[in-house]
Amino acid sequence: MPPKSGVQRAKNIDYDDDVYDDDDYYEEEEEGVPAEDKEELRVGTIRVREALGEFEAGVSDAQIQEALWHYYYDVGKSVTYLKNKLGGAAPKQEQKKEKAVSKFEQAASVAEKKAPTANPAGKQSDVNSGRVEESAYPVVISPWPTQPTRKFEHSAAYLYLWKDIRWGEIPPGREAGLITVVPPAYKNHVEYRKGLLGGSSKLAALAAKRRKEREDAQAAANSTANGETDEAVSMLDKLSVKAKEKDASTLQSGGQESERPSRASRYPIRRRSPSRSPELEASPDEAKDTIEADQPAVNIEFAAVRAAPSMFASVLCGPSQPSTPPVSDQVFPAPYVNYKEYQDLNPFDGPSPDDIRTANSNGEKLAESVEKLTVEEPRVKSKNLNVVDEYEKSGMKRMANFVVVGHVDHGKSTLMGGLLRDLKVIDQRSIDKLQKEAETIGKSSFALAWVMDETSEERSRGITVDIATHYFETDKTHFTILDAPGHKDFIPNMISGTSQADFPVLVIDASTNSFEAGLKGQTKEHILIARSMGMQHIIVAVNKMDTISWSKQRFDEITKRMTAFLTEASFAEKRITFIPLAGLTGDNVTKKVDHHAADWYTGETLLEALERIDLPPRNLTKPLRLSVADVFRGDMRSPLSISGRIDAGTLQVGDVILALPANETAVIKAIEVRDCPVDYAVCGQIPTLHLSDIDPVHLRKGDIVCPPNAPVKLVKAFSSKLLAFDHVLPMPVEVFRSTLNSPGGIRTLSAKLNKFTGEVVKKRPRIVKPGEVARVVVQLERELPIEEGMRVVIRERGRTVGAGLMENVA
Numbered sequence: 070m071p072p073k074s075g076v077q078r079a080k081n082i083d084y085d086d087d088v089y090d091d092d093d094y095y096e097e098e099e100e101g102v103p104a105e106d107k108e109e110l111r112v113g114t115i116r117v118r119e120a121l122g123e124f125e126a127g128v129s130d131a132q133i134q135e136a137l138w139h140y141y142y143d144v145g146k147s148v149t150y151l152k153n154k155l156g157g158a159a160p161k162q163e164q165k166k167e168k169a170v171s172k173f174e175q176a177a178s179v180a181e182k183k184a185p186t187a188n189p190a191g192k193q194s195d196v197n198s199g200r201v202e203e204s205a206y207p208v209v210i211s212p213w214p215t216q217p218t219r220k221f222e223h224s225a226a227y228l229y230l231w232k233d234i235r236w237g238e239i240p241p242g243r244e245a246g247l248i249t250v251v252p253p254a255y256k257n258h259v260e261y262r263k264g265l266l267g268g269s270s271k272l273a274a275l276a277a278k279r280r281k282e283r284e285d286a287q288a289a290a291n292s293t294a295n296g297e298t299d300e301a302v303s304m305l306d307k308l309s310v311k312a313k314e315k316d317a318s319t320l321q322s323g324g325q326e327s328e329r330p331s332r333a334s335r336y337p338i339r340r341r342s343p344s345r346s347p348e349l350e351a352s353p354d355e356a357k358d359t360i361e362a363d364q365p366a367v368n369i370e371f372a373a374v375r376a377a378p379s380m381f382a383s384v385l386c387g388p389s390q391p392s393t394p395p396v397s398d399q400v401f402p403a404p405y406v407n408y409k410e411y412q413d414l415n416p417f418d419g420p421s422p423d424d425i426r427t428a429n430s431n432g433e434k435l436a437e438s439v440e441k442l443t444v445e446e447p448r449v450k451s452k453n454l455n456v457v458d459e460y461e462k463s464g465m466k467r468m469a470n471f472v473v474v475g476h477v478d479h480g481k482s483t484l485m486g487g488l489l490r491d492l493k494v495i496d497q498r499s500i501d502k503l504q505k506e507a508e509t510i511g512k513s514s515f516a517l518a519w520v521m522d523e524t525s526e527e528r529s530r531g532i533t534v535d536i537a538t539h540y541f542e543t544d545k546t547h548f549t550i551l552d553a554p555g556h557k558d559f560i561p562n563m564i565s566g567t568s569q570a571d572f573p574v575l576v577i578d579a580s581t582n583s584f585e586a587g588l589k590g591q592t593k594e595h596i597l598i599a600r601s602m603g604m605q606h607i608i609v610a611v612n613k614m615d616t617i618s619w620s621k622q623r624f625d626e627i628t629k630r631m632t633a634f635l636t637e638a639s640f641a642e643k644r645i646t647f648i649p650l651a652g653l654t655g656d657n658v659t660k661k662v663d664h665h666a667a668d669w670y671t672g673e674t675l676l677e678a679l680e681r682i683d684l685p686p687r688n689l690t691k692p693l694r695l696s697v698a699d700v701f702r703g704d705m706r707s708p709l710s711i712s713g714r715i716d717a718g719t720l721q722v723g724d725v726i727l728a729l730p731a732n733e734t735a736v737i738k739a740i741e742v743r744d745c746p747v748d749y750a751v752c753g754q755i756p757t758l759h760l761s762d763i764d765p766v767h768l769r770k771g772d773i774v775c776p777p778n779a780p781v782k783l784v785k786a787f788s789s790k791l792l793a794f795d796h797v798l799p800m801p802v803e804v805f806r807s808t809l810n811s812p813g814g815i816r817t818l819s820a821k822l823n824k825f826t827g828e829v830v831k832k833r834p835r836i837v838k839p840g841e842v843a844r845v846v847v848q849l850e851r852e853l854p855i856e857e858g859m860r861v862v863i864r865e866r867g868r869t870v871g872a873g874l875m876e877n878v879a
């Protein structure tokens with residue numbers, strides 16, 4: 070124990086009271102070493118003495134117990150330490166670690182070896198005196214002699230250190246000594262009260278320290294649980310966790326250190342104690358242990374360090390994370406902590422939520438099943454109706470299809486537009502709209518014609534290009550209008566429309582020169598085509614009478630000339646009807662003309678003539694024959710649809726039909742007549758059939774639809790009775806059947822026939838003149854479905870040269 074006087078004279082050094090301001094050591098000091106530790110020390114002392122062997126005599130119990138205490142009762146380490154301390158042979162590894170011991174110890178060791186004159190007792194005394202260790206504390210050299218009663222004994226190391234210094238040979242009366250000055254903060258410290266390395270008093274101090282550490286650890290744990298852990302404790306806890314983690318990882322890796330107990334985990338608070346004994350710090354194993362224990366501190370991560378948030382941090386990071394237990398109420402995570410976490414995240418590492426969802430819902434199987442999913446169309450079942458009986462019982466109005474023919478611009482479309490307007494099939498508002506549109510492009514006179522001509526090409530050119538279909542009905546009849554183009558370039562379309570009609574309405578422009586131009590143009594040709602199609606009745610609408618002031622003379626002239634021509638074309642005179650009218654004004658269309666210049670006419674209106682006309686007989690009981698006039702794709706419900714006139718027979722929903730010449734079957738899914746769904750259709754109607762079970766490539770315009778059990782034969786050459794419109798001789802021609810046409814030729818002129826009786830007049834004629842009838846053989850380039858009774862039109866270089874009736878296969 071340092072002398073009191075020295076303390077009094079010592080310079081008042083300002084120590085850091087914050088480090089050693091614990092007063093608890095006084096209380097712990099009184100308690101001493103716990104009973105279990107005393108027992109451990111007692112047993113350990115016996116074992117160490119046994120292990121020391123020859124060194125046993127030079128070691129006191131206090132030294133042994135001190136070593137045991139330091140090494141946590143590890144007998145082996147304590148023995149090694151003590152042997153090394155006493156100068157015994159130590160392992161090489163231990164010698165290396167002696168670098169950590171103090172210089173005074175090294176000096177003492179050298180002195181022992183190089184100064185054999187030194188008192189051997191001094192060696193022991195030196196070990197026990199503790200002066201070397203004392204030098205590690207702040208000291209002052211007193212300029213005055215110490216108290217004369219005190220005998221200051223130098224150790225061997227001390228003497229060796231100063232042996233070459235002459236002034237060091239101080240007379241005893243002048244001798245001064247090194248006096249340890251106890252700093253004020255250390256006054257109450259246990260190690261100063263009971264002496265440094267002071268035997269049992271030191272052990273008691275260490276015991277008190279350990280207890281203090283344990284209690285601190287417990288208090289820290291409780292404090293953490295209560296959310297009141299201070300910053301330092303959080304750091305120490307983290308150190309402990311890191312050490313544990315390290316141990317755990319070592320265990321998992323099977324390392325050698327795995328079997329070594331973790332001091333850090335056993336005594337976590339030990340590291341925070343600053344009152345470690347200098348002797349312990351100087352011990353080699355302690356140095357090693359310190360490094361080991363402190364090793365995790367190198368890797369300290371301050372991620373958990375928290376501070377009160379600044380305004381900027383609050384704005385930047387938002388409120389503190391609720392998932393992270395806050396150290397205090399006003400704590401926010403440091404921004405860089407979260408930033409680091411986000412940096413480590415790779416959002417595309419794992420499966421996406423959709424993938425997880427799909428996987429959980431057995432997505433692959435679902436996708437496969439969706440791919441395999443096909444919509445099986447329910448097979449349409451036929452009602453097996455007796456269609457003929459149904460039709461007759463239905464009391465349905467008669468059905469009449471007429472084609473409007475005539476030379477270009479003679480007023481066909483305008484006449485039909487006026488008819489539909491007057492019959493209120495087209496409302497006045499639509500007519501007014503068409504009128505405005507027509508005016509914008511300078512074609513106001515075509516407004517009514519646009520009721521029929523709906524395409525932009527037709528409207529801009531002012532001519533009809535393709536067949537336009539409209540419906541209207543009277544008291545007795547359902548009418549279908551087939552408005553044909555008058556221009557010669559569209560004769561094939563005119564033929565297609567005519568093939569679907571029961572009779573023609575021929576429109577003639579009565580104005581000056583127009584009638585004559587028509588006769589030289591398509592008026593005659595249209596008549597011949599209509600007649601060659603088998604039509605027997607005809608209505609001649611002498612149009613534009615307003616332009617000639619309803620001239621009876623002009624009307625009579627036209628009637629006379631047209632009657633001659635029509636009768637020449639085999640129309641019976643009684644089946645020809647002439648009506649003076651003006652389609653543009655509507656006079657004599659649906660209502661009688663109200664003009665004094667027209668008082669001379671007392672006959673029918675066009676509508677009355679239409680109602681009165683006789684229709685050809687319907688072949689309801691014959692096998693189905695339908696000429697395909699149009700093929701189109703409908704909606705999802707009806708991917709393929711066709712329309713055309715039924716020339717013979719009937720059909721109903723569910724029927725299987727055969728398409729020729731493709732020779733492919735189809736099923737009738739649905740039928741529409743006049744845009745209304747029906748269960749069946751009969752000869753004379755122009756239904757729309759929605760088909761299934763057939764590829765669209767197998768159906769084209771001009772094909773024939775028939776029952777699979779009564780097909781039409783495909784022929785490449787046939788014999789025909791031909792009515793010549795022009796000179797006919799063996800020559801290449803184009804053969805038209807309904808909407809179908811094929812290149813071919815007149816192969817043979819077999820015979821001239823009597824026009825009325827059909828008898829052979831001349832065999833093998835070289836030429837057939839216009840108006841004559843002959844039997845000819847027609848050759849086709851490709852097979853067409855043609856059978857007996859069908860009518861064909863023969864054209865040559867854009868001129869209609871004849872019309873034929875198919876007799877048999879050649």
Ligand SMILES: Nc1nc2c(ncn2[C@@H]2O[C@H](COP(=O)(O)OP(=O)(O)OP(=O)(O)O)[C@@H](O)[C@H]2O)c(=O)[nH]1
Nearest residue numbers: 477478479480481482483514532533555651652653
């Ligand atoms: N003054 C007068 N003009 C008419 C009458 N009917 C038609 N027109 C005019 O004749 C012109 C031709 O009429 P359209 O109906 O297009 O003749 P189209 O025969 O249908 O012509 P294409 O179908 O192309 O052959 C138009 O300018 C009509 O205004 C009529 O009764 N009186």
